[in-house]
C-alpha cells in the first residue's frame with residue numbers, strides 16, 4: 001500500500017515523540033515504530049535528565065555547558081552544548097507541566113541528584129543536577145509523551161520497520177517499510193522524513209541496549225551515501241551486571257555507591273581524586289578494565305564490585321528500586337547486604353547521522369539534505385563529543401527533538417511533494433526475496449554472535465592498531481558470509497527470523513564504520529582509547545570524523561570542532 | 574543442563590486450531606526464559622513468534638503465561654522451574670495473533686478511554702508546580718506500571734465479566750486520581766465507579782501476585798472503592 005503523510009517520523013522513542021508533539025496540529029504527521037510504541041528503548045532510561053535548576057544547591061548553565069564540553073573531551077561543538085545547557089531548565093519544567101512525576105525536594109520542587117561528570121564551579125566538586133523519577137525516569141517520560149501524542153491524535157503505525165529511504169532529485173520523497181503483522185511492504189510518501197531510531201548497541205555482545213537497537217535508522221542513510229560522524233566514539237557504561245550487561249544506573253553512584261576492586265579498595269580515588277566514582281564514564285570504564293588487566297579484579301576475574309550496602313534500604317527503595325530488583329532477580333543478591341559484580345557494558349553511541357542544531361541532516365559537503373531530519377541517539381549533533389555525560393541524552397532528546405519539530409514546521413512550505421520514483425519498494429522486495437529463496441547457508445544469529453564477540457573483544461574500551469585490523473578483517477569476512485544468510489521461516493506473518501537477517505546487514509555496516517573510524521583516529525580521546533596512541537593530540541586530531549560510502553568504497557574525512565568559550569585543556573577530575 | 578519446553582503454537586490464518594510443540598534447550602539455571610526462547614528461535618525453529626525488546630523487565634513486551642502463571646519471560650529464570658517441563662502460552666484474555674504474540678490494541682485503547690494524561694486547570698507557570706514528597710509518594714507504586722498486561726491477563730474476574738475494564742486500566746486511573754497536581758479527582762473517580770469498573774474486582778489478588786513490578790494492584794483498587802464510597806455517599810454501589 002501507499003500511505004501519504006506530510007511528515008513521517010521513524011521512531012516513537014522520546015526524540016520522535018517530542019518532535020511529533022511539536023509538528024502535530026498544523027500538518028499531517030505519522031510515527032512508525034518497529035517495536036510496539038510503548039516498548040521503545042527510551043523507556044529503559046533510569047537515572048535522570050540533567051538541567052541546572054539549582055533546586056538542591058547552586059548551579060548554573062555555564063557549569064553544565066562546561067561539564068558537557070569537558071566530558072566530551074573537547075570534541076563537543078560548543079555552540080550545541082550551549083543550546084543544550086541553556087534550554088535545559090525550560091525543557092524539564094515543560095515535562096513537569098505535561099505530567100512527568102519527578103521526585104521532589106522537601107519544599108516541593110523537582111528533586112535532583114549527583115551524576116558522573118556533572119560538577120559545580122567548573123570541576124570543583126560534584127553537583128546535584130539530575131532530575132529524576134526514582135530510577136525509571138525514561139519510562140515515565142515516555143508514557144507521558146506517548147499519551148500526550150495519542151491525545152493529539154497523532155497517527156502511530158506500530159510494528160512497522162523502515163527498510164529504505166526514498167529520494168527524488170536529492171530530496172526525500174518518503175520511505176519503504178515492512179509490516180511485521182502481515183509481511184507486507186508499504187510505501188510511505190511524504191515531504192519530510194525524520195529519523196529518531198535510537199542507538200545500535202547490538203553491534204556488541206555485552207550491552208545495556210534492547211534487542212531492537214540494531215541501527216537500521218543509521219545504516220539506511222549511510223547505505224544511501226550520507227556520511228556518518230564520529231562513529232569511533234562508543235560509550236561503555238561502567239556498571240553493567242556481570243555477564244549480562246543489564247544496566248545499573250550511574251544514579252547508584254550518584255546516591256553514594258562506591259566501586260571496589262578485588263582487595264576491597266575504592267580504586268577510583270587513584271584515577272579521579274576530586275570526583276572519584278563520579279568521574280565520566282569513559283574514565284571509570286577504563287579504570288575498571290585497568291584494575292582487571294592488572295589482576296585486581298574480584299578473585300583475579302574480569303569484574304569488580306559496586307558497593308551499595310551503606311545506602312540503606314530506604315534510599316534503595318525510594319530512589320533505586322528498579323536496579324535493586326534487577327540485582328535481586330538476575331543475581332539473587334540483596335544490594336543492601338551484598339556487593340554487586342559489574343563490568344563495563346556497551347551503552348551509547350556518540351556517533352551517528354550528522355545534523356545541525358535544527359535537525360537538518362547534512363550530506364558529504366555539509367549541505368542540508370532537503371526533507372531529511374534526525375534527532376536523538378541516531379543523530380550526531382557533535383553535542384556529546386567523544387564521551388556523553390549521563391543524563392544528557394534524555395535532555396538531548398527533548399531539547400533537539402523539539403527544535404527539529406519546530407524546524408520541520410518552518411521548512412514545510414518550501415518542501416513540495418516529490419513524485420515517487422517508479423517501484424520504490426523494489427530493492428527491498430528483492431533483498432527479501434533473495435533471503436527467502438536461499439536454501440543453504442548460515443543463520444543470521446550465528447553470524448551476528450560472531451560479529452558481537454569480535455567487536456567486544458577487539459574494538460571496545462581499549463583499542464590497538466593490531467586488534468582493530470583483526471576486527472576489520474573479520475567484519476569483512478562476515479559481510480561476505482552474509483551474502484549467504486538463510487532463514488527457516490518463509491512465512492509472512494510476524495516473521496522476526498527474516499527481520500533478524502535484514503537487521504544484520506545494518507549491524508555489519510555500522511561495525512565497519514566504527515572500526516574504520518577507530519583505526520584512522522591515531523590518538524586517545526574520550527571513549528576512544530588507543531594503547532598505541534595513549535595521548536590526546538589536539539594539534540592533529542581536534543576534529544570530527546566523517547565516513548561515507550561511495551561506490552562500495554569507504555571514504556574517511558574530517559571537519560573542524562566548533563570552539564566558543566572553553567579552550568581545550570588537559571582533562572583531569 | 575537440558576531444559577524441556579512445551580510451547581503454544583497457533584497461526585489463526587493458517588491453523589485450524591492451536592497445538593503444542595516441544596523443544597529441548599541447553600541452558601544454565603541463571604538464564605532467562607527469554608534466553609531459552611531466543612535459542613529456540615535462533616538455532617532450532619525460526620517460525621516461533623513472540624515479542625521482546627529490552628530483555629530486563631522495563632519495556633513490557635514479553636508478557637506470557639509460564640507454567641500457568643503470567644509474567645515476563647525476561648524476568649523469569651530457568652532455576653525457578655527446575656525439574657519440570659516448562660509450559661509457555663500466550664497471555665489469556667487476549668486475542669492470539671501468532672503463537673505468543675497477542676493483540677494489544679484493545680488494551681491500550683482501554684487505558685486511553687480514561688484520559689491517561691494530567692488535567693490541570695491552573696495558570697501557566699514558569700517553573701515547576703510544587704508537590705510535596707508525601708503527595709508524590711502516593712503514586713510511587715503505580716508509576717512502576719510498564720503496560721505489560723500481565724495483571725489483566727491473569728485476572729479471574731475477566732472471565733466472570735468480559736466487559737470488566739481490567740486492573741491495568743484501573744492502575745492508570747489510580748495514577749491520575751492520586752496525582753496531587755491533577756484537577757479532575759471527582760470526574761476520574763466517577764469514571765471508574767460503574768459495574769464494569771472497580772466494582773468488577775472481586776479481590777482475587779491474581780493481579781498483585783503476577784505484577785512484574787510488584788505493584789499492589791488489588792489494594793489500590795480497594796482504595797479507590799473506599800474513596801468512591803466516601804466521595805459519593807449518596808449513590809448506590
Ligand SMILES: Cc1cc2nc3c(=O)[nH]c(=O)nc-3n(C[C@H](O)[C@H](O)[C@H](O)COP(=O)(O)OP(=O)(O)OC[C@H]3O[C@@H](n4cnc5c(N)ncnc54)[C@H](O)[C@@H]3O)c2cc1C
Pocket residue numbers: 010011012013014015016032033034035037040041042043044045046047048049050137138160161162163196197198199208209210212215216217247249347348375376377378390391392393394395397
Ligand atoms: C538502560 C539504559 C539507561 C539509560 N539511562 C539514561 C538516563 O538515565 N539518562 C539519560 O539521559 N540517558 C539514558 N540512557 C540513554 C537514553 O535512554 C537513550 O539514548 C535514548 O533514550 C534514545 O532515545 P531515542 O528517542 O533516540 O531512541 P529510542 O527510544 O531507542 O527509540 C527508537 C525508536 O525507533 C524505532 N526504530 C528503530 N529502528 C527502526 C526502523 N528500522 N523502523 C522503524 N522504527 C525503528 C524504535 O521502534 C523506537 O520507537 C540510557 C540508555 C539505556 C540503554
